[in-house]
Amino acid sequence: MTTQSAEIVRFDEACQMLRVSKPTLSRIIAGKIQGVKPLSCIRIGRLRLFRRETLTAWSLENQR
Secondary structure, eight states: OOOOOOOEEEHHHHHHHHTOOHHHHHHHHHTOSTTSOOOOOEEETTEEEEEHHHHHHHHHHTOO
16 A cells, blocks of 8 residues: 655745745735736645645746
8 A cells, every 4th residue: 555645835935945925925826926827725724835746837837
């Protein structure tokens, strides 16, 4: 039996990975930046979490 656990990244770590500010990442999640695909996250109350592979895939899709 194999189990795969996705690495979970917190909001501030996601900002560092994507090299954006916290307000910018919030706007990306909300889909408020024109020409940039919204980023999905896992919400638990106010906590926003991301899967590392989701961040990597999103970053590759939105490279210019």
